[in-house]
Amino acid sequence: MDPQMRKTVEDIWWHGVRAVQGRACVARALRDEQVARPDRILAIGKAAAAMVEGAHEVFGADIPALVVTKYGHAGDLPPSCEVIEAAHPVPDENTLIAGHALFQQVQHMSPGTHLLMLVSGGASALAELPEPGTTLASLQAENARMLAEGLDIHAMNARRKELSQIKGGKLLAGFKGELVTTCAISDVEGDALSVIGSGIGNAPEDAAFSFDPFIVASNHIARAAAAERATALGLNVMTDTETLYGDVEDLARSVGEMLRHAPPGVHILGGEPTVILPPDPGQGGRNQALALALSREISGMLNLAVLVGGTDGTDGPTEAAGGIVGGATWREEGARALKRAESGLFLEAHDALFVTGPTGTNVMDLLVALKT
Structure with missing residues (x-):
């Protein structure tokens, strides 16, 4: 891949992500x-730590x-901060410790007090207080099953609420x-507070207290900032849509077809693909899978560079955010990897691996493609 094309798509992607980082978004909203x-x-x-900094x-x-x-x-x-770190996307023992701690702190707040809740993607797996009869093992098995079946976040969070004493x-x-x-910070389609973190920061319908909710960052805001950066670089933004929903193979075919026939310029897509996993999956995540499948669809097109990355900096249970591919990336052994x-x-x-480390936000995934 041409180094300048790679540098450009990374620049545009990062500009989008920085626009929705937790510290700045929370401080601005407050x-x-x-x-x-x-x-x-x-x-x-x-993004909890960055949001607290805000x-x-x-x-x-x-x-x-x-x-x-x-x-x-x-x-x-x-x-002044008590910190509990837990596993994601499949919960662990610390998930239950965190859920119990959250429950206790809310219960012990006095009349007349003001609580600030800062919620971002990943909250569903990171904190849980299960309904009686639900064990950690059964919780882990249920989460693993939903992930393997490629359920979207709405279906997964609906099930999580059923098993929880702190969600919804x-x-x-x-x-x-x-x-x-x-x-x-919204990591769901539609930006509904009842879905973000399985509704852990939402108020019950019969709440006896005042409730002020704000969506401080979203995929739309990230895409708008990415588009602004592309324009500032003198590039034409040809596509800016939130359509990265559905199975990665289906998306690879449709996005690949679009890119093959699209005019030169920058194409920005957002959303959250799904992937169905085999019984013993290897190292990867949905963004890495989509990037690899896309490299197959654009194989031979040396005028294309495509970055697909999770805006939180992690893709599934890996340390990578996603991948950066072009027309020369695909090899036949990619079929076996997929x-x-x-x-x-x-x-x-x-x-072709894209590694960022934690970004301080989570507004689903962002695809940036440059066609020259």
């Missing part, structure tokens, strides 16, 4: 909405906070204070 200083902060999700920027770092996030995503938070508004049902403010769900190994071997 100031714009003139949110009052809270008595306690609960932050849950892959609250600290506005209110100072001395507010008691519980931060629940993925392993390796906590950053360097002050002593149940966590805040025990709040005895006066006000809950929820700032959410079948065995080990696209990550193929991409790594061919200098």
